[in-house]
Amino acid sequence: MYNYIKTAKVIEMRTGVDIVEIKRIEKILEKRRESFYKKVFTYSEIEYIENKINNPKTVAGLFATKESVSKLLGVGIGNLNWKDIEILHDKNGRPFINISSKIRKYLKEIDLNSIEISISHEKEYAISFSIGFFK
Numbered sequence: 001m002y003n004y005i006k007t008a009k010v011i012e013m014r015t016g017v018d019i020v021e022i023k024r025i026e027k028i029l030e031k032r033r034e035s036f037y038k039k040v041f042t043y044s045e046i047e048y049i050e051n052k053i054n055n056p057k058t059v060a061g062l063f064a065t066k067e068s069v070s071k072l073l074g075v076g077i078g079n080l081n082w083k084d085i086e087i088l089h090d091k092n093g094r095p096f097i098n099i100s101s102k103i104r105k106y107l108k109e110i111d112l113n114s115i116e117i118s119i120s121h122e123k124e125y126a127i128s129f130s131i132g133f134f135k
Contacts, residue, residue: 012134014112016072018064019127025060040066040082048089060126061119062087068128069097069115073106087117095119111135 028036033054037046045062052058066085070077084100095117099107107113113135119128 014072014074014132014134016068016070016130016132017128018067018071019125020060020064020067022056022060022121022124022126025063025126026056029054029056029059042083042086045087057121057126061121061128064126064128065095065097065117065119065130068130069117072115072130072132073103073112075106087119 037049040063041049049055049058049062065087066082067077069085070080073080080103081100084103086098086100087095088098089095097115097117099115111134112132115130115132117128117130119126121127
């Protein structure tokens, strides 16, 4: 008989999740796209959105991710600037976050080492899940 289980390592983590109705984002984009983009997204994020032809699913996914990361941090978006959390993509399209120095300082205070994100969307909703790993 083989013993495949050695020593289990306990990993402490935090999670955050958010879901956004895409129609809600469509309405915002119809009425005030430019001001919404300027308030919520960085230049790089706006460039990404525009490359995706201002697709409301893309916008909803990025918006949900900012919310899910703020929930993971336990502070909510009201205590942050939307642009403190920047969603970028690697060459394969995998999303990752770039955080401001303000958040980086907070992560050090609470010993959170890294944050991973996942974004998905369907016809009516976009969802984002964030996981933060402690040192």
